Amino acid sequence: MRAIQIVNLDGPSTVELVEVPTPEPGADQVLIKVGASGVSFPEVLQTRGRYQMKPPVPFTPGSEVAGEVVSAPEGSGFAPGDRVAAMVLLGGFAEYALAPLTGMFPLPDRLSFAQGAALPLNYLTAHFALVTRAHIQPGEVVLVHGAAGGVGTATIQAAKAFGAGRVIAVASTEEKRNIALAAGADDAVPADGFLDAVRALDGFEGVDIVVDPVGGDRFTDSIRTLRRHGRVLVIGFTEGAIPEVKVNRLLLNNVSVMGVGWGEYALSNPAFMQEQWADLVPHIESGVITPPVGFEFPLEDASKALTLMDERGALGKVVLVP
Secondary structure, eight states: OEEEEBOSSSOGGGOEEEEOOOOOOOTTEEEEEEEEEEEOHHHHHHTTTOSSOOOOSSBOOOOEEEEEEEEOOTTSSOOTTOEEEEEOSSOOSBSEEEEEGGGEEEOOTTSOHHHHHTSHHHHHHHHIIIIIISOOOTTOEEEESSTTBHHHHHHHHHHHHTTOSEEEEEESSHHHHHHHHHHTOSEEEESTTHHHHHHTSTTOOOEEEEEESSOGGGHHHHHHHEEEEEEEEEOOOTTSOOOOOOTHHHHHTTOEEEEOOHHHHHHHSTTHHHHHHHHHHHHHHHTSOOOOEEEEEEGGGHHHHHHHHHTTOOOBEEEEEO
16 A cells, blocks of 8 residues: 655655555554545654654654544444544554544544544544633633644634634634634634734633644733633644743733643543544534645645645645545
8 A cells, every 4th residue: 555654854855655565453453444634743743753752764654534444343333334533643644544443433424534534633632622621611712823723723613612702813814814714713813913913802801711732932922811710721832932931920810821732641541532522523513613624635745745734834624635
Protein backbone atom coordinates (compact mmCIF):
# COMPACT_ATOMS: atom_id res chain seq x y z
CA MET A 1 0.00 0.00 0.00
CA ARG A 2 1.01 3.65 -0.38
CA ALA A 3 1.96 5.61 2.73
CA ILE A 4 3.63 8.85 3.70
CA GLN A 5 6.70 8.52 5.87
CA ILE A 6 8.81 10.91 7.88
CA VAL A 7 12.30 9.77 6.85
CA ASN A 8 14.32 12.51 8.60
CA LEU A 9 13.65 15.40 10.93
CA ASP A 10 14.20 18.24 8.46
CA GLY A 11 10.61 19.49 8.30
CA PRO A 12 7.42 19.09 6.26
CA SER A 13 9.04 19.36 2.83
CA THR A 14 11.04 16.15 3.27
CA VAL A 15 8.27 13.59 3.87
CA GLU A 16 8.15 10.84 1.26
CA LEU A 17 5.50 8.70 -0.45
CA VAL A 18 6.56 5.05 -0.19
CA GLU A 19 5.24 1.53 -0.70
CA VAL A 20 4.92 -0.47 2.53
CA PRO A 21 3.10 -3.70 3.49
CA THR A 22 -0.55 -3.40 4.50
CA PRO A 23 -0.62 -3.68 8.29
CA GLU A 24 -1.86 -6.85 9.96
CA PRO A 25 -4.38 -6.27 12.78
CA GLY A 26 -3.74 -7.63 16.24
CA ALA A 27 -6.30 -9.16 18.58
CA ASP A 28 -7.88 -5.83 19.63
CA GLN A 29 -7.33 -3.88 16.44
CA VAL A 30 -9.49 -2.91 13.48
CA LEU A 31 -8.14 -2.64 9.94
CA ILE A 32 -9.57 0.41 8.15
CA LYS A 33 -9.51 1.29 4.46
CA VAL A 34 -8.76 4.99 4.78
CA GLY A 35 -11.15 7.41 3.10
CA ALA A 36 -9.48 10.51 4.54
CA SER A 37 -6.75 11.31 7.06
CA GLY A 38 -6.73 14.37 9.28
CA VAL A 39 -3.67 16.63 9.24
CA SER A 40 -2.91 18.40 12.51
CA PHE A 41 -0.16 20.51 14.03
CA PRO A 42 1.38 17.58 15.96
CA GLU A 43 2.34 16.02 12.62
CA VAL A 44 4.16 19.23 11.69
CA LEU A 45 6.07 19.02 14.97
CA GLN A 46 6.85 15.34 14.32
CA THR A 47 8.57 16.22 11.04
CA ARG A 48 11.11 18.14 13.16
CA GLY A 49 11.25 15.76 16.13
CA ARG A 50 9.59 18.33 18.39
CA TYR A 51 6.51 16.39 19.48
CA GLN A 52 6.35 14.35 22.67
CA MET A 53 5.72 11.18 20.64
CA LYS A 54 9.06 10.49 18.91
CA PRO A 55 9.04 7.18 16.98
CA PRO A 56 12.31 6.26 15.28
CA VAL A 57 12.45 7.29 11.64
CA PRO A 58 11.22 6.26 9.20
CA PHE A 59 7.62 6.11 10.35
CA THR A 60 4.13 6.86 9.03
CA PRO A 61 2.46 9.77 10.85
CA GLY A 62 -1.26 10.47 11.07
CA SER A 63 -3.32 10.19 14.23
CA GLU A 64 -6.91 10.28 12.90
CA VAL A 65 -8.76 8.77 9.96
CA ALA A 66 -12.20 8.03 8.60
CA GLY A 67 -13.06 5.19 6.26
CA GLU A 68 -14.53 1.70 6.03
CA VAL A 69 -13.83 -1.29 8.24
CA VAL A 70 -11.98 -4.08 6.45
CA SER A 71 -11.77 -6.46 9.41
CA ALA A 72 -12.63 -6.28 13.09
CA PRO A 73 -12.46 -8.65 16.08
CA GLU A 74 -15.49 -10.84 16.63
CA GLY A 75 -17.83 -9.29 19.16
CA SER A 76 -16.33 -5.81 18.75
CA GLY A 77 -19.53 -4.27 17.40
CA PHE A 78 -17.85 -3.46 14.07
CA ALA A 79 -18.12 -5.32 10.78
CA PRO A 80 -16.59 -5.03 7.30
CA GLY A 81 -18.10 -2.11 5.41
CA ASP A 82 -19.00 -0.03 8.49
CA ARG A 83 -18.29 3.68 8.15
CA VAL A 84 -16.09 4.83 11.01
CA ALA A 85 -13.87 7.56 12.35
CA ALA A 86 -10.90 6.53 14.44
CA MET A 87 -7.94 7.65 16.52
CA VAL A 88 -5.03 5.60 15.25
CA LEU A 89 -2.19 7.58 16.95
CA LEU A 90 0.25 6.71 14.14
CA GLY A 91 -0.06 5.30 10.63
CA GLY A 92 -2.98 7.38 9.39
CA PHE A 93 -1.24 8.87 6.34
CA ALA A 94 -1.74 5.70 4.33
CA GLU A 95 -4.26 3.70 2.31
CA TYR A 96 -4.92 1.36 5.26
CA ALA A 97 -4.54 1.95 8.99
CA LEU A 98 -4.95 0.08 12.27
CA ALA A 99 -7.06 1.45 15.13
CA PRO A 100 -7.50 0.17 18.69
CA LEU A 101 -11.08 -0.62 19.67
CA THR A 102 -10.97 2.17 22.27
CA GLY A 103 -10.42 4.67 19.45
CA MET A 104 -13.17 3.46 17.08
CA PHE A 105 -16.31 5.54 16.48
CA PRO A 106 -19.31 4.87 14.20
CA LEU A 107 -19.48 7.70 11.67
CA PRO A 108 -22.94 9.24 11.20
CA ASP A 109 -24.17 9.00 7.62
CA ARG A 110 -24.62 12.76 7.33
CA LEU A 111 -20.85 13.30 7.36
CA SER A 112 -18.35 12.61 4.59
CA PHE A 113 -15.08 10.79 5.24
CA ALA A 114 -13.26 14.13 5.04
CA GLN A 115 -15.55 15.53 7.74
CA GLY A 116 -15.18 12.34 9.75
CA ALA A 117 -11.39 12.66 9.70
CA ALA A 118 -11.80 16.15 11.14
CA LEU A 119 -13.60 14.90 14.23
CA PRO A 120 -11.43 12.80 16.55
CA LEU A 121 -8.44 14.93 17.48
CA ASN A 122 -9.91 18.43 17.33
CA TYR A 123 -13.43 17.83 18.60
CA LEU A 124 -12.43 15.47 21.39
CA THR A 125 -9.80 18.03 22.42
CA ALA A 126 -12.40 20.83 22.33
CA HIS A 127 -14.84 18.73 24.36
CA PHE A 128 -12.15 17.91 26.94
CA ALA A 129 -11.13 21.58 27.17
CA LEU A 130 -14.60 23.02 27.57
CA VAL A 131 -16.51 20.28 29.39
CA THR A 132 -13.93 18.35 31.42
CA ARG A 133 -11.42 21.08 32.23
CA ALA A 134 -13.36 24.36 32.17
CA HIS A 135 -16.77 22.95 33.20
CA ILE A 136 -18.54 25.30 30.80
CA GLN A 137 -21.84 26.61 32.13
CA PRO A 138 -24.95 27.65 30.14
CA GLY A 139 -24.71 31.20 28.88
CA GLU A 140 -20.97 31.65 29.38
CA VAL A 141 -18.90 33.73 26.96
CA VAL A 142 -16.09 31.88 25.16
CA LEU A 143 -13.25 33.55 23.25
CA VAL A 144 -11.37 31.40 20.73
CA HIS A 145 -7.92 32.23 19.34
CA GLY A 146 -6.81 30.74 16.02
CA ALA A 147 -10.50 30.50 15.31
CA ALA A 148 -10.32 29.57 11.62
CA GLY A 149 -8.16 26.47 12.02
CA GLY A 150 -9.20 22.93 12.83
CA VAL A 151 -8.99 23.33 16.61
CA GLY A 152 -10.57 26.78 16.45
CA THR A 153 -13.60 25.80 14.38
CA ALA A 154 -14.07 22.66 16.49
CA THR A 155 -14.00 24.75 19.66
CA ILE A 156 -16.54 27.23 18.28
CA GLN A 157 -18.98 24.44 17.48
CA ALA A 158 -18.36 22.53 20.69
CA ALA A 159 -18.88 25.70 22.73
CA LYS A 160 -22.23 26.26 21.04
CA ALA A 161 -23.20 22.61 21.50
CA PHE A 162 -22.48 22.67 25.22
CA GLY A 163 -24.21 25.87 26.18
CA ALA A 164 -22.08 28.92 25.42
CA GLY A 165 -24.17 32.06 25.26
CA ARG A 166 -21.69 33.92 23.08
CA VAL A 167 -18.62 32.83 21.13
CA ILE A 168 -16.05 35.44 20.09
CA ALA A 169 -13.57 34.41 17.41
CA VAL A 170 -10.08 35.91 17.06
CA ALA A 171 -8.38 35.50 13.67
CA SER A 172 -5.75 37.35 11.69
CA THR A 173 -7.50 38.04 8.37
CA GLU A 174 -10.99 38.86 7.18
CA GLU A 175 -11.12 35.57 5.27
CA LYS A 176 -10.31 33.65 8.46
CA ARG A 177 -12.84 35.64 10.46
CA ASN A 178 -15.52 34.76 7.91
CA ILE A 179 -14.61 31.07 8.29
CA ALA A 180 -15.07 31.39 12.05
CA LEU A 181 -18.43 33.12 11.67
CA ALA A 182 -19.58 30.41 9.25
CA ALA A 183 -18.56 27.79 11.85
CA GLY A 184 -20.96 29.41 14.33
CA ALA A 185 -19.12 32.24 16.10
CA ASP A 186 -21.28 35.20 17.14
CA ASP A 187 -18.52 37.79 16.72
CA ALA A 188 -15.12 37.85 15.02
CA VAL A 189 -12.31 40.33 15.71
CA PRO A 190 -8.77 40.81 14.34
CA ALA A 191 -5.85 39.21 16.17
CA ASP A 192 -3.92 42.48 16.21
CA GLY A 193 -5.39 44.63 18.96
CA PHE A 194 -7.96 41.99 19.84
CA LEU A 195 -8.32 43.20 23.43
CA ASP A 196 -9.62 46.63 22.42
CA ALA A 197 -11.78 45.09 19.67
CA VAL A 198 -13.37 42.64 22.11
CA ARG A 199 -14.02 45.34 24.69
CA ALA A 200 -15.74 47.44 22.00
CA LEU A 201 -18.30 44.73 21.15
CA ASP A 202 -21.91 45.58 21.93
CA GLY A 203 -22.95 44.29 25.34
CA PHE A 204 -19.48 43.03 26.23
CA GLU A 205 -19.02 42.45 29.96
CA GLY A 206 -16.07 40.09 30.00
CA VAL A 207 -15.08 36.58 28.92
CA ASP A 208 -15.60 33.43 30.97
CA ILE A 209 -13.37 31.07 28.96
CA VAL A 210 -10.46 31.81 26.61
CA VAL A 211 -9.33 28.90 24.43
CA ASP A 212 -5.76 29.42 23.21
CA PRO A 213 -4.07 26.99 20.81
CA VAL A 214 -1.76 29.77 19.56
CA GLY A 215 0.34 31.05 22.46
CA GLY A 216 2.78 33.88 21.83
CA ASP A 217 2.43 37.48 22.96
CA ARG A 218 -1.39 37.62 23.12
CA PHE A 219 -1.53 35.64 26.35
CA THR A 220 -1.49 38.54 28.82
CA ASP A 221 -4.25 40.34 26.94
CA SER A 222 -6.28 37.13 27.03
CA ILE A 223 -6.14 37.26 30.83
CA ARG A 224 -7.25 40.89 30.68
CA THR A 225 -10.44 39.91 28.84
CA LEU A 226 -11.58 37.65 31.70
CA ARG A 227 -14.26 38.50 34.19
CA ARG A 228 -14.39 37.10 37.71
CA HIS A 229 -13.66 33.35 37.87
CA GLY A 230 -12.65 33.29 34.19
CA ARG A 231 -10.38 30.58 32.78
CA VAL A 232 -7.68 30.59 30.09
CA LEU A 233 -7.25 27.15 28.52
CA VAL A 234 -3.76 26.43 27.17
CA ILE A 235 -4.03 23.98 24.26
CA GLY A 236 -0.90 24.59 22.21
CA PHE A 237 1.62 26.99 20.75
CA THR A 238 1.19 27.18 16.99
CA GLU A 239 2.83 30.61 17.01
CA GLY A 240 5.95 28.94 18.40
CA ALA A 241 6.58 31.07 21.49
CA ILE A 242 5.54 29.69 24.88
CA PRO A 243 4.12 32.57 26.94
CA GLU A 244 4.73 33.22 30.62
CA VAL A 245 2.17 34.48 33.10
CA LYS A 246 2.80 36.77 36.06
CA VAL A 247 0.74 35.00 38.66
CA ASN A 248 -0.27 38.21 40.43
CA ARG A 249 -2.62 38.79 37.50
CA LEU A 250 -4.55 35.69 38.57
CA LEU A 251 -5.33 37.26 41.93
CA LEU A 252 -7.14 40.32 40.61
CA ASN A 253 -10.39 38.61 39.60
CA ASN A 254 -9.78 35.09 40.89
CA VAL A 255 -9.00 33.82 37.38
CA SER A 256 -7.25 30.62 36.35
CA VAL A 257 -4.85 29.35 33.70
CA MET A 258 -5.50 25.69 32.91
CA GLY A 259 -3.52 23.18 30.88
CA VAL A 260 -5.42 21.06 28.36
CA GLY A 261 -3.52 17.83 27.72
CA TRP A 262 -6.23 15.71 26.12
CA GLY A 263 -3.87 13.04 24.80
CA GLU A 264 -2.29 12.33 28.17
CA TYR A 265 -5.69 12.16 29.86
CA ALA A 266 -7.34 10.00 27.19
CA LEU A 267 -4.48 7.51 26.96
CA SER A 268 -4.55 6.98 30.73
CA ASN A 269 -8.36 6.59 30.76
CA PRO A 270 -9.20 4.04 28.04
CA ALA A 271 -12.99 4.46 28.23
CA PHE A 272 -12.88 8.24 28.11
CA MET A 273 -12.91 8.72 24.33
CA GLN A 274 -16.03 6.59 24.00
CA GLU A 275 -17.75 8.68 26.67
CA GLN A 276 -16.79 11.84 24.82
CA TRP A 277 -18.05 10.49 21.50
CA ALA A 278 -21.40 9.59 23.04
CA ASP A 279 -21.61 13.18 24.30
CA LEU A 280 -20.85 14.59 20.83
CA VAL A 281 -23.06 12.36 18.67
CA PRO A 282 -26.42 14.09 19.38
CA HIS A 283 -24.85 17.40 18.33
CA ILE A 284 -23.36 15.84 15.20
CA GLU A 285 -26.73 14.41 14.25
CA SER A 286 -28.49 17.73 14.94
CA GLY A 287 -26.02 19.59 12.70
CA VAL A 288 -24.62 21.88 15.41
CA ILE A 289 -21.33 20.04 14.92
CA THR A 290 -20.46 19.91 11.22
CA PRO A 291 -16.69 20.00 10.70
CA PRO A 292 -15.63 22.58 8.09
CA VAL A 293 -13.05 21.04 5.75
CA GLY A 294 -10.91 23.73 4.22
CA PHE A 295 -8.43 21.74 2.13
CA GLU A 296 -8.34 18.23 0.69
CA PHE A 297 -4.95 17.09 -0.63
CA PRO A 298 -4.15 13.81 -2.37
CA LEU A 299 -1.90 11.57 -0.28
CA GLU A 300 1.13 12.29 -2.46
CA ASP A 301 0.85 16.00 -1.61
CA ALA A 302 1.25 15.47 2.13
CA SER A 303 4.24 17.82 2.22
CA LYS A 304 2.04 20.63 0.84
CA ALA A 305 -0.61 19.94 3.47
CA LEU A 306 1.94 19.94 6.27
CA THR A 307 3.57 23.11 4.97
CA LEU A 308 0.18 24.82 4.88
CA MET A 309 -0.28 23.91 8.54
CA ASP A 310 3.26 25.02 9.35
CA GLU A 311 2.65 28.43 7.76
CA ARG A 312 -0.71 28.82 9.55
CA GLY A 313 -2.63 28.96 6.31
CA ALA A 314 -5.30 26.40 7.23
CA LEU A 315 -8.93 27.44 6.95
CA GLY A 316 -10.95 24.72 8.67
CA LYS A 317 -9.59 21.18 8.70
CA VAL A 318 -6.87 19.97 6.36
CA VAL A 319 -7.20 16.35 5.18
CA LEU A 320 -5.38 13.88 2.95
CA VAL A 321 -7.34 11.65 0.58
CA PRO A 322 -5.62 8.40 -0.56
